[in-house]
Amino acid sequence: MWQTRLPLLSAASITAVAFISGNSFFYSSKNKVKGLTTAAALWGNCLLGLAVGSGFYTAAAAGFTAVFLCLSILPSIEAYLKEHSRHFEIQLELKNKESLSAFVTTVRKLGLRVDDIEANPAYMGSGLSVFSVAFTIQSGELKQCRRAGDFIEALKTLDYVSYLEEI
Numbered sequence: 571m572w573q574t575r576l577p578l579l580s581a582a583s584i585t586a587v588a589f590i591s592g593n594s595f596f597y598s599s600k601n602k603v604k605g606l607t608t609a610a611a612l613w614g615n616c617l618l619g620l621a622v623g624s625g626f627y628t629a630a631a632a633g634f635t636a637v638f639l640c641l642s643i644l645p646s647i648e649a650y651l652k653e654h655s656r657h658f659e660i661q662l663e664l665k666n667k668e669s670l671s672a673f674v675t676t677v678r679k680l681g682l683r684v685d686d687i688e689a690n691p692a693y694m695g696s697g698l699s700v701f702s703v704a705f706t707i708q709s710g711e712l713k714q715c716r717r718a719g720d721f722i723e724a725l726k727t728l729d730y731v732s733y734l735e736e737i
Contacts, residue, residue: 587616656707658718659737664699669730
C-alpha cells in the first residue's frame with residue numbers, strides 16, 4: 571500500500587516546494603534579484619528528503635555533501651571575486667538632479683570609467699534623484715592599490731550625495 575502512494579507523495583512534495591521556492595525570490599528596486607540561493611536550497615533539500623524517503627541513502631548522503639559544500643564554499647569564492655573585480659555597481663541618491671554631472675566629473679577624476687547610469691524607476695515622480703551607476707576601474711595600477719570599497723567610501727563623503735551603497 572505504501573509503495574502505491576509514493577508517487578503521489580512525491581508529486582505533492584514537488585508541488586509544495588515549487589510554490590514555496592517560487593515565492594522566495596524577487597526582483598528588488600535596486601535592479602538585483604534576491605532569494606535565488608534560498609530557492610535552490612529548498613529544492614535541494616526537497617530532493618534529499620525524497621531520496622531518503624525512497625531509501626536511496628547513498629545518493630542522499632552524496633547530495634547532502636554537494637549542497638553543503640555549495641552553500642558553505644561558494645559564498646566565500648563570490649566575495650573574493652567581487653573584491654578583486656574591476657567592475658562594481660552602486661545605488662546613488664543625490665540631493666538634486668543637477669548634481670549628477672558634478673558626480674560624473676568627480677568619478678572620472680578618481681580614475682573610474684562610468685559604464686552605465688540608469689534612473690531608478692521605483693523613485694520616478696517622487697522628487698528623489700536615485701540612480702544605479704556601473705563603474706569600471708580603468709588602470710591596473712589603481713586597481714592594485716585600491717578596492718571598490720575604497721572608492722565607495724570616498725564617494726560617500728561628497729556634499730551632494732545623500733545616500734550611496736554598493737549593489
